Amino acid sequence: MVSRDLPSHLNVPTAWLGSDLVDDPAAWILTLSPDHISELRRAAATVITQGLALSEISNALFPLPTLAPVLRQLRTELTHGRGFSLIRGLNIDDVTERETSIIFFGLGSHIGHARSQNAAGDILGHVRDVGAKGSDTNVRIYQTNERQTFHTDSCDVVGLICLRAAQSGGDSLLVSATSIYNAYLERRPDLLPYLFEPIATDRRGEIPHGMKPYFEIPVFSWFQDYLSVMYQRQYIDSAQRFEEAPRLTQNHIDALDLFDELANDPELSLSMTLKPGDMQFVHNHSMLHDRTGFMDWPDPERRRHLLRLWLSVPGDRPLPDCFATRFGSTEIGDRGGIVISA
Numbered sequence: 001m002v003s004r005d006l007p008s009h010l011n012v013p014t015a016w017l018g019s020d021l022v023d024d025p026a027a028w029i030l031t032l033s034p035d036h037i038s039e040l041r042r043a044a045a046t047v048i049t050q051g052l053a054l055s056e057i058s059n060a061l062f063p064l065p066t067l068a069p070v071l072r073q074l075r076t077e078l079t080h081g082r083g084f085s086l087i088r089g090l091n092i093d094d095v096t097e098r099e100t101s102i103i104f105f106g107l108g109s110h111i112g113h114a115r116s117q118n119a120a121g122d123i124l125g126h127v128r129d130v131g132a133k134g135s136d137t138n139v140r141i142y143q144t145n146e147r148q149t150f151h152t153d154s155c156d157v158v159g160l161i162c163l164r165a166a167q168s169g170g171d172s173l174l175v176s177a178t179s180i181y182n183a184y185l186e187r188r189p190d191l192l193p194y195l196f197e198p199i200a201t202d203r204r205g206e207i208p209h210g211m212k213p214y215f216e217i218p219v220f221s222w223f224q225d226y227l228s229v230m231y232q233r234q235y236i237d238s239a240q241r242f243e244e245a246p247r248l249t250q251n252h253i254d255a256l257d258l259f260d261e262l263a264n265d266p267e268l269s270l271s272m273t274l275k276p277g278d279m280q281f282v283h284n285h286s287m288l289h290d291r292t293g294f295m296d297w298p299d300p301e302r303r304r305h306l307l308r309l310w311l312s313v314p315g316d317r318p319l320p321d322c323f324a325t326r327f328g329s330t331e332i333g334d335r336g337g338i339v340i341s342a
Contacts, residue, residue: 006192006222009185013081014178014286018270028082030074032089036067040090044102054105054124055114062106071110074281078111078157079316083286084174086272087279097163104161104279104307111281112311115155115337119206125308127160129296145296145304150175150263150288151232154326155310155336158289159281162274166304169294175269177229177286180262181220187262191255195219198322199252200245202235206338208328214239215325216246219259223320228285230326233260263288274306285317312336 021028032040043062052061059068074085087107092100101124108114114123129145145166150173160172184192198216207213221228233256239245248256262268269290274280282289296303314333327335 006196007227009182010178010227012178014083014176015182016082016176017179017268018175019267021270028085030070030085030087032067032087036064036070037090039064039067040103040107041095041099043106044099047102047106048099054101057102057106057109059109062109064107064110067107068110071107075111075313075315078281078283079313083176083283085281086274087281088275088277090277090279092163092277100161100163101307104159105309107279108159108309108311111159112157112313113333115310115312116339117308117310118338119340121339123309125310127306127308128304129294145170145294147293148291149233149260150269150290151234152230152284152288153310154338155284156313156316157281157283157311159279159309159311160274161279161307162276163305163307164276164302165274166294167297167302169292170304171292172272172274172280173269173290173292174272174282175263175288175290177220177231177288178227179268180259180288181227183262183265183268184258188255188258191251191258192220194249194252194255195259196222197252198246199236199248200239200242201230201232201326202239202241204235204238206340208338208340211325212242212244214242214245217322217325219256221320221322224318226285226317228317228319228323229288230323231259231288263290285319310337 043064047057047062064071077085090103105114105124116123117125196218198218200214200216202214217230219229219231236256240248294304312333312335316332318332319327319330319335321330323330323335328337328339329335
C-alpha cells in the first residue's frame with residue numbers, strides 16, 4: 001500500500017507519455033529565428049572582443065533582446081511545465097568550437113547559473129568517448145560509448161549542445177519521473193515505498209571533504225507538493241562495494257528493476273537524435289535522461305562530441321534537505337554541481 005501522505009495519481013504537465021509527444025514535435029522543439037541567431041552571434045563576438053572567460057559571462061553581459069523573453073518562458077516550461085525542450089536552428093558549420101561554446105554558455109546564462117561538473121571545477125563539460133569503461137568505478141558513464149541507462153544529473157537543469165554526432169547510435173532518450181510514478185500505482189504500488197527510502201549512490205571517486213564515498217538519497221521525494229527524482233542505477237549498484245553502505249534488500253532490488261523496466265517502456269519514453277547545433281535542456285528533478293550506445297567515426301576529428309552545462313535555476317522548486325548530500329545546498333538558484341574542496 002502507498003502511504004496516504006503520497007498522492008494517488010499526479011495529473012501535472014510533467015506526466016507526459018513519449019507515445020504522445022513523438023507525433024507532436026512542435027510541442028517540444030523551439031526553432032530559433034534569424035534574429036535570435038544574429039543576437040547570439042553578436043553577443044558572442046562581444047565576449048571574444050572583450051576577452052571574457054566563460055566564468056565571467058552572465059545574462060547581463062550576453063544581451064539577447066528578442067531571445068531573452070523566449071528563454072524566460074522556456075525556463076518556466078522546464079521547471080514548472082513539460083520539463084524539457086530541444087532548441088534547433090543554430091548552424092555551427094562556419095563557427096569555431098570556442099564561439100559555439102560561448103554561444104551555448106551565454107544562452108544558458110539566461111536559464112540559470114553554471115555549476116561545477118567534476119572535481120576539477122569545470123563549468124563546461126565535454127561529453128565524448130575517452131576509451132573508458134563503465135565497469136571502472138572511478139569512471140563516469142558519459143566518458144564511454146556505452147548505453148548510459150536512465151539517470152539524473154546533480155543540478156537543476158542539464159543542457160547539451162551537439163558539436164558532432166556519432167557514426168551511428170548515440171540517440172537521446174527522455175522519460176518523465178511523474179509518469180513512472182503513476183505507472184507504479186497501476187502495476188506495483190506495494191513497491192513504491194522502497195523508492196522513498198534513502199539508498200546509497202556511489203560518488204565515483206569525487207568525494208567532498210569530510211564526506212563518505214557515497215551519498216544516501218531516495219529515488220523519489222515528495223516535498224511541498226512536488227515529486228522529485230534522483231537516480232543512477234549503475235552508481236547505486238556500485239555503492240554496494242562499500243561495506244558501510246546500507247544494503248539493498250530484495251524489495252529494493254525489485255523496486256529498482258521495475259523502475260528501469262518502466263523507464264525503458266516505449267510507451268513512456270521519448271527518443272530524439274541531436275544534430276550539430278541542436279541544444280537540449282532537461283529538468284533533472286522531474287525528468288530522467290539516457291543515451292543509447294554508439295559507434296564512432298574512425299577519424300578523431302569527426303568523433304561524437306557534445307558540450308554540457310549544469311545549471312542552478314532561479315524560481316525552481318524547493319527540494320528536501322536530503323538533496324544537500326549531493327547538491328551541497330538546497331538554496332534555490334545556488335545549488336548543485338560537484339564541489340570537492342572544504
